Amino acid sequence: MTTILIIAGVITLIAVLMYNSLIGKKNQVENIFGGVDAVLKKRFDLIPNLVASVERYMEHEKSTLEKVTELRSQAMKPGISDDQKIALDAKLTAALGSISVAIENYPDLKANENVMHLQRSLHEIEEQISAARRAYNQSVTDLNNAIEMFPTNMMASWMGLERKAVFEITVNERQNINVQALFDRS
Amino acid sequence: MKSTSELTDFYYQELYPSLSELEERRLHILSQLRWYGGMGIVVFLIAILWMKKNFGLFHPLMMGIVMIFVVIASITYRFMTKGYAQDFKARIITPLIGAIDPHLLYNPDFMISQRLFERSDLFQHTIDRYSGNDYVKGSIDGVPIEFSDVHAEYQTRDSKGRTQWHTLFRGLFLVAEFNKTFTSKTLILPDMAQKSFGTLIGGWLQSINFSRDDLIRLDDPEFEKHFVVYGNDPIEARYILTHSMMKRLLEFQRRISHPLFVSFVHNHIHVAIGTGKDLFEPAIFTSLLNFKQAMEYVNTLRNTIGLAEELKLNEKLWSKE
Numbered sequence: 001m002t003t004i005l006i007i008a009g010v011i012t013l014i015a016v017l018m019y020n021s022l023i024g025k026k027n028q029v030e031n032i033f034g035g036v037d038a039v040l041k042k043r044f045d046l047i048p049n050l051v052a053s054v055e056r057y058m059e060h061e062k063s064t065l066e067k068v069t070e071l072r073s074q075a076m077k078p079g080i081s082d083d084q085k086i087a088l089d090a091k092l093t094a095a096l097g098s099i100s101v102a103i104e105n106y107p108d109l110k111a112n113e114n115v116m117h118l119q120r121s122l123h124e125i126e127e128q129i130s131a132a133r134r135a136y137n138q139s140v141t142d143l144n145n146a147i148e149m150f151p152t153n154m155m156a157s158w159m160g161l162e163r164k165a166v167f168e169i170t171v172n173e174r175q176n177i178n179v180q181a182l183f184d185r186s
Numbered sequence: 187m188k189s190t191s192e193l194t195d196f197y198y199q200e201l202y203p204s205l206s207e208l209e210e211r212r213l214h215i216l217s218q219l220r221w222y223g224g225m226g227i228v229v230f231l232i233a234i235l236w237m238k239k240n241f242g243l244f245h246p247l248m249m250g251i252v253m254i255f256v257v258i259a260s261i262t263y264r265f266m267t268k269g270y271a272q273d274f275k276a277r278i279i280t281p282l283i284g285a286i287d288p289h290l291l292y293n294p295d296f297m298i299s300q301r302l303f304e305r306s307d308l309f310q311h312t313i314d315r316y317s318g319n320d321y322v323k324g325s326i327d328g329v330p331i332e333f334s335d336v337h338a339e340y341q342t343r344d345s346k347g348r349t350q351w352h353t354l355f356r357g358l359f360l361v362a363e364f365n366k367t368f369t370s371k372t373l374i375l376p377d378m379a380q381k382s383f384g385t386l387i388g389g390w391l392q393s394i395n396f397s398r399d400d401l402i403r404l405d406d407p408e409f410e411k412h413f414v415v416y417g418n419d420p421i422e423a424r425y426i427l428t429h430s431m432m433k434r435l436l437e438f439q440r441r442i443s444h445p446l447f448v449s450f451v452h453n454h455i456h457v458a459i460g461t462g463k464d465l466f467e468p469a470i471f472t473s474l475l476n477f478k479q480a481m482e483y484v485n486t487l488r489n490t491i492g493l494a495e496e497l498k499l500n501e502k503l504w505s506k507e
Binding site: 039130 | 420428
């Protein structure tokens, strides 16, 4: 009898620990996504300013600027899912990257202090976004591992937890866009 | 900043007159030390023989005699080398630091404040005795920087009520302004657990370290192998530790071959290098003209002062200007 009780106690304890660690991981993901959201918003706030100050000069980049504005309004719509946000963020980063490269070709813009100031703020926010993405990816990886690995996977499926998507990060993200943008021009 | 080879040239050419004078003094001190040492050993042996005859070799008083001799020997050594050490710092280390950057201030008797050392939060024990020397302060490429030798100790009492001193940290401690604004705390410590217990158990041990903040796993496997990172903000920790910053820290660790502790607190970077000895002290038993000895002085100074440059702390982001 005592043996059965002890075994039952140990099993309950393990189940509780597993449950709590899964909940902890899920909340960590949500918590960090809040941080990602905050820095993404910072960037959204900056975009209208940037577009307004460069569009007079950048005739050839009109379509890119419009795309940026469009992506921003899409991403700011209420009620879009985290996965959609992640996808829009990737597009926005690429579009902003090509604007930064294009600015290099306009001496007037490079001399404009306001634009340079915006550029630098944008660069700093990009660094913060990159950090937030990496933190988010790590927390998602922890959660996904727990969801797929034995024995937490059984508990996770019972709890109805699902795998989450990570931000795609390539180290040379910016670099690749630069090259692409240069080829497009010539 | 001057390169290591330029500084080595400076050491052998510009400082040569001072070096040869100091070298003469060193030889003189060395011969005096030998003479006193020889006398000391003779007196010590006589004392031991006398003890053996009267009390036996394993009498408790024997400990006392050994202790007295050790104390006398170290006092004599300090006394004889003190003036030489001061001269060495004034005539060799001071111009050497001036050659690296003329705006750096150097004070051989001062040290980095205990408040800064404690602020780094790298060593969690309370400090009962704090000392240090060779304080350097200034700015490199517009980055405020200061460092010194530090010896931090704490005290314990054993069951018989005797106090014992333990070294918490001994080595070089450096504080510099960091080029990004942050409000959180991030600590980088040498990875002992993972090295000794492997990734699985070591990683688990690190994650249950209650005295520290949350464990932060980073996306650079090589960095993870050498260091363990704790912090209270996972996003800011990655904002500070970008991929390139992790690479630079790893390269620095590879070059110094001493345990490296780094913390980011209060918009500053704190670096502790556990050399385990007092740096910038004059050699007594090797020649000052010895190349290896010269390289030790030149390299230690160059590496420490160059750290700001190496970690690119001068690349300021917009909000810090």
